Amino acid sequence: MTIPSTIRLQREPFDVAEEAAKLTHGHVGIGAVVTFTGICRGSEGGERIDALTLEHYPGMAEAEIERHVEEAKQRWPLAGVTVIHRYGRIKPGENIVVVITASAHRQAAFAAAEFLMDYLKTRAPFWKQVEAAGGRTWVEAKSTDDEAAGRWRRKQAAE
Amino acid sequence: MKLRYFAWVRERVGKPEEDIAVPADVRTAADLMHWLAGRGEEYAHAFANPKVIRIAIDRAHVQASASIAAASEIAFFPPMTGG
Secondary structure, eight states: OOOEEEEEESSSOOOOOHHHHHHTOOOOOOEEEEEEEEESSSSETTEEEEEEEEETTTTTTHHHHHHHHHHHHHSOOOEEEEEEOOOEEEEESEEEEEEEESSSHHHHHHHHHHHHHHHHHHHHHHHEEEEETEEEEEEOHHHHHHHHHHHOOOOTTOO | OOOEEEEHHHHHHHHEEEOOOTTTTTBHHHHHHHOOOOOHHHHHHHTTSSSGEEEEETTTEEEETTTTTSSSSSEESSOOOOO
């Protein structure tokens, strides 16, 4: 039985409640839904920002997200997954990304959502550029994101 | 072979993509970065620190030691900041 998943890349804002409702509609086996939304903050490093522009690698971004959604489905008993990631110009307060996971029980839904976000932060080909009073600057990747993604790597020997 | 550049790599090279005939003795992605760096100042600037550059061959992440022999598309970009 294939577990339904929705993966979308788009410029336009999305409606989190609507996407969560689509995922669970008609399902009687779902007991837990976890939703993570990433939002554009109004400041970066103490400085007020006007906008974030997200560049992406069309084709690879979808493929990478799909690879990680497939891994999440293998590792946890999920009933459904939705990942939507915007690109283009995004203003403070607007949504950037949403990850929704559904399962019979909460442990899988929480773990899969966190796993997917940690991988989205480090392996999905998107690059953020900040627009602020001083001009445009590329956001630098954080080592804490790499460390977060690293803790999901499974120990080969033990299995 | 199609080469694609993203974010500040794209800005430094001055274009988002190009089609290049890569010499046969350029075997790995690391070799390719080194060869590209010799093509002009803009390339030298983009690939000045090859250790921070991430590479994808045919839209999948690879290490710098990966062979480029069977590649049709190779992309170079900085560490990612999505999510």
